[in-house]
Each structure stands twice: as structure tokens, then as C-alpha cells.
Amino acid sequence: MFFDMIKIWDWESLFPASQDTIKWEGGPMNCRKCGVALPEKAAFCPACGVKQAVSARKPKRRGNGQGTVVKRGKTYTAICTKFIAGKRITFSKGGFATKKEALDYIPNLKPAPCSVAPKITLKELFERWKPFYSPRVGETTMQGYDAAFHWLQALHLLPFAALSTDDWQGCVDACPRGRRTKENMKSLGMALYKYAATLRVVDHNYAQYIWCGSDTTGTRPPITMEELETIRKAIGREAYADYVYCMCYTGFRPTAFLSLTKTAFDPVNGCLCGGIKTKAGKNRIVTISPKIMPIIQARAACAAPYLFPSLETGKMMTEAEFRNGVFKPLMAKLGIKDRTPYSCRHTFSNLMKNVPGSDTDKAALMGHMDASMTKYYQTPDYESLKRITDLL
Structure with missing residues (x-):
């Protein structure tokens, strides 16, 4: 119908x-x-x-990553997201009266152009980075980075932005040194990539994928309790045995230990004030164990300005002089193998592992800002493991 x-x-x-x-x-x-x-x-x-x-x-007026506009209250905000050095960073500006004004402003939200030549080489970037980074760390840290940079010689003249993980890995694999040197090479690469990202040279960190190998060459095993007792018994019989014994109970780095002056000893509060390398390690307070207090008091009464000088000249020894002329000969006489002056610092960290106390305080004694770094110095031992299982 x-x-x-x-x-x-x-x-x-x-x-x-x-x-x-x-x-x-x-x-x-x-x-x-x-x-x-x-x-x-x-x-x-x-x-x-x-x-x-x-x-x-x-169709969309703008593709992905080209920005957008949102309304917040009575005004509009222009937003643009970019990935820089592997991180998502959002640039925004609000307060626009109309949507069109916000849309027109989106191109201005893009990151600033590269402030250096895009084809800057690894060597040029390293020379530019050193004065920027050196005030943040100690002299010995920069010396380690200089040594690591030497083993990257094959990459010195290549554009930094063109380097791949394979390029870095090739230098690390070809390095004849131990694991610690290879870790320094990786750390240097990580620091350079972070710096290059601030200059808009790169937007991804390829050094993070470097593998340093599984070998233990260059590690610093601690001095065991039996070896520490051997060193204690040698005090008064073997020259410099008291030096090594004190190093194990103070935790100073070798150079910091050797540079301690008599003014660093506070007899009233029973502590030493010293340290180098990092901000947390410089001029830190280390309380003195009763086991070494008589040694420190005797050293402070000597005429030399340093607490642990050369017994022949009375002058401060360098780390190389102490390692090659004092530490190695002494260890050979005592029958202690595969130890370095840095082993004393690891020993101090291991001794603290078995003592009650907060991780923060232990890190302060080691000169670490992060307590997790102190745990890196500690090594599992049979007695500690057995103590745990006996309490289960």
C-alpha cells in the first residue's frame, strides 16, 4: 500500500x-x-x-610522531614526542587560544638541531667530552678512561654516529688486557653515547650491548682470613707487613692510603680522614679498628709527614712503587699468591660483611655513594654460607 x-x-x-x-x-x-x-x-x-x-x-593531517593538540580547560596545548638516545621525550607548550594556533606551533617543538658536526669522529668527541666529564670524577678514573680509549684506536677516525655494536665489540674482543679493562672500554662507550645524545649526534646507545667476556683475568680476589693472620704475624719481622695489614682494615684505595698524612689521623675520635677518586670517596671519615690502632699511633709518632712513607726515603710512594717494590716481594716471602694491593680493599669489604651494621654506613666507610657497589666488592666464602644454612 x-x-x-x-x-x-x-x-x-x-x-x-x-x-x-x-x-x-x-x-x-x-x-x-x-x-x-x-x-x-x-x-x-x-x-x-x-x-x-x-x-x-x-586522512590524518599529521602522521605518527608529528605531534598533536589537546584541549586543557579553555586553552589548547601542542604536544610532540621524540625518541632521543632510546628514551621517549615529550615536548609541549600550552596556553593557545585556538586549536589552529597550537597546530601551527607544533613544528617549533622539535628538538634543536645538532650543535656539532654530524660526522664528528670518535676522537673528536672524546676530546670534547673529557673537559666536560673530568670535573665529575677523580683523576684516576679519567686515567682509566684514557687507557680504555687507547684500545679503541681502530675507531678513532670514524664518524661516531656511524659506529655499530659490532665495531665496539671488535675492539673489545681484540684487547689483550683483562676483563676490567674491557669493562672500562664499555663504560667509556656508554658515557660517550650519553654525551653525544645531548649534542643531538645520536639517538641510541649501542655501547650497552657490548659483551666483556666471561674470563676472570684482572679480577681482585680478597685476602683470606688465614692469609691475613700470616701477614699479622709477620709484623715486626718483615718490612711493610704493618702497611698491608692496615690497608686491609681501612679499605682505602692504594693511592689514597699512601697519601695519608699525619694530619689525617684524629687521635681524639680515633679515625682517619682521607680518600680520592670519587665525591663520596674524597675526604671521608674511616674509624680505626682496635686491631690496627697501635700501628697507626706508632706511625703518627714518626718524623715523616706521611703515615705510610717509604722506609728508605721517608717520602710518599707511588702506587707502582708500592705494588712492585713492596707488596709483591712481601707476598712472595709470605707465600701468598695472586694478590694485588687492591685485594686489601676487597678484604676490608669482606670483613664488614660479617659485622652487623647498616648498608649505608658500610658504603660510607668504603667511599661508595651506592651500597650496591659495596656488595660488588664482597665475595661469598664457606664460613658465611655455612652460617646461613646452619640457621635454617
């Missing part, structure tokens, strides 16, 4: 052509919903009323 009534109507006036009219070629057109045959140029179905033209989705 309904269709019979509308047959007499003017289809064109009832369903006028519009911009949404579907252009159909090759036969009659049916409704996309109910299937009823439609008059020519119909924009709507006369039976169900469904619009026949499907509006195409408007």
Missing part, C-alpha cells in the same frame, strides 16, 4: 541529488541495507531511509 502511494510522487523532488549521491555504473542500484531497488541518483533509500553514500574517512 505504501509503495503504491509513493509511485505517483516525484522521486527527484523527494530524494534530490546531493554531494553524497553514489555514482553507479553498470546497472540498477539497490539499497546497501535492505536491498530495495533505488531510483537513479537517490541519496537515501525510500524504504528504510538509510543514506546510501558512505563518506570516506578523512
Whole structure:
């Protein structure tokens, strides 16, 4: 009945052509919903009323990573996200009265252009980085980085941005030194990539994937309790045995230990004040164990300005002089093998492991800002492990 009534109507006036009219070629057109045959140029179905033209989705004006605009309160904010050195960083600016103003500002949110030549070489970047980084660490740390840089000689003249993990790994694998030197090479690479990211030279840190190997060459095993007792018994009989014994109970780095002056000893509070290398390690307070207090008091009464000088000259010894002329000969006489002056520092950390106290205080005695670094110096031993299982 309904269709019979509308047959007499003017289809064109009832369903006028519009911009949404579907252009159909090759036969009659049916409704996309109910299937009823439609008059020519119909924009709507006369039976169900469904619009026949499907509006195409408007394409995005900006692709991914090209920014967006959000409304916050009564103003608009332009936002642009970039990945720099592997980290997602968002740049934004708000306060725009209209959306168009915010959209127009998006290009200004991009990171600043590279402040140095994009093809800067590893050597050029290293020379630029040294004065930037050296005030943050001690002299010995920078000397370690200089040595690590030497073993990267094959990469010195290559553009830093073009270096891959394979390039770094090749130098590390070719280095004839031990694991510690290779770890320094990786640490230097990590620091250079972070610095290069601030200059917009790179946006990813490829040094983080360097593998330093599983060998233990260059590690510093601590002096055992039996060996420590051997050193104690040698005091008064073997020259410099008291020096090594004191090193094991103070935890100073070799150079810091040898540079202690008599003014570093506070007899009233029973402590030493000294240290080098890091901010936490410089001029730190180390309380003196009763086991070495008589030795420290005797050394402070000597005429030399240093607590632990050369017994021949009375002058301060360098770390190399102490290691080669004092420590190694003494260890050979006592039958102690595979130990270095740094083993004394690891021994001090191991001794603290068995003493109750907060990790923060133990880290302060070691000259560490992070307690986790102190645990790195500690080595599991049979007695400590057995003490734990006996309490289970």
C-alpha cells in the first residue's frame, strides 16, 4: 500500500541529488541495507531511509610522531614526542587560544638541531667530552678512561654516529688486557653515547650491548682470613707487613692510603680522614679498628709527614712503587699468591660483611655513594654460607 502511494510522487523532488549521491555504473542500484531497488541518483533509500553514500574517512593531517593538540580547560596545548638516545621525550607548550594556533606551533617543538658536526669522529668527541666529564670524577678514573680509549684506536677516525655494536665489540674482543679493562672500554662507550645524545649526534646507545667476556683475568680476589693472620704475624719481622695489614682494615684505595698524612689521623675520635677518586670517596671519615690502632699511633709518632712513607726515603710512594717494590716481594716471602694491593680493599669489604651494621654506613666507610657497589666488592666464602644454612 505504501509503495503504491509513493509511485505517483516525484522521486527527484523527494530524494534530490546531493554531494553524497553514489555514482553507479553498470546497472540498477539497490539499497546497501535492505536491498530495495533505488531510483537513479537517490541519496537515501525510500524504504528504510538509510543514506546510501558512505563518506570516506578523512586522512590524518599529521602522521605518527608529528605531534598533536589537546584541549586543557579553555586553552589548547601542542604536544610532540621524540625518541632521543632510546628514551621517549615529550615536548609541549600550552596556553593557545585556538586549536589552529597550537597546530601551527607544533613544528617549533622539535628538538634543536645538532650543535656539532654530524660526522664528528670518535676522537673528536672524546676530546670534547673529557673537559666536560673530568670535573665529575677523580683523576684516576679519567686515567682509566684514557687507557680504555687507547684500545679503541681502530675507531678513532670514524664518524661516531656511524659506529655499530659490532665495531665496539671488535675492539673489545681484540684487547689483550683483562676483563676490567674491557669493562672500562664499555663504560667509556656508554658515557660517550650519553654525551653525544645531548649534542643531538645520536639517538641510541649501542655501547650497552657490548659483551666483556666471561674470563676472570684482572679480577681482585680478597685476602683470606688465614692469609691475613700470616701477614699479622709477620709484623715486626718483615718490612711493610704493618702497611698491608692496615690497608686491609681501612679499605682505602692504594693511592689514597699512601697519601695519608699525619694530619689525617684524629687521635681524639680515633679515625682517619682521607680518600680520592670519587665525591663520596674524597675526604671521608674511616674509624680505626682496635686491631690496627697501635700501628697507626706508632706511625703518627714518626718524623715523616706521611703515615705510610717509604722506609728508605721517608717520602710518599707511588702506587707502582708500592705494588712492585713492596707488596709483591712481601707476598712472595709470605707465600701468598695472586694478590694485588687492591685485594686489601676487597678484604676490608669482606670483613664488614660479617659485622652487623647498616648498608649505608658500610658504603660510607668504603667511599661508595651506592651500597650496591659495596656488595660488588664482597665475595661469598664457606664460613658465611655455612652460617646461613646452619640457621635454617
